Amino acid sequence: MSTESQLTRNLCKRLEKLGCDSFAVVGGKMQAPGWPDRAFFAKGLPGGCAWVEFKQEKGKLSAKQLRVLERLNKRHVLAVVYRFGSDQFETYTGNVLAYVDHREEKLWLKELKDCGDTLGCFIKVREDD
DSSP: OOOHHHHHHHHHHHHHHTTOEEEEOOOOTTSOTTOOSEEEEOTTSGGGEEEEEEEOTTOOOOHHHHHHHHHHHHTTOEEEEEETTTTEEEOTTOOEEEEEEEETTEEEEEESSOOTTSGGGTSOOOOOO
């Protein structure tokens, strides 16, 4: 079984192929706790940036993570949770926005519903047909 770190690196490499740059937000004594794991930068993102918290399929957000994600979203900053296992992006409240389908070493993103300017702008959406 892959670790969360390995899964994160794999997904980030796939996103980089689609034109997203990212950097890891590493916790330390001087950093406020609760911030998402990665910041992604790409053309078309609201404000040019998206914050992503990575979680295992059944992993729970801490109270601090919930507060930070909520605060970012209320300020119109794209901040979502990515679930390994189910390969889906969701809001901090657990509403599924989209899922990722990995085929032929490519990243495919299928929107499940209209999510306004949140996830629809996150990645260049590629249709499978």
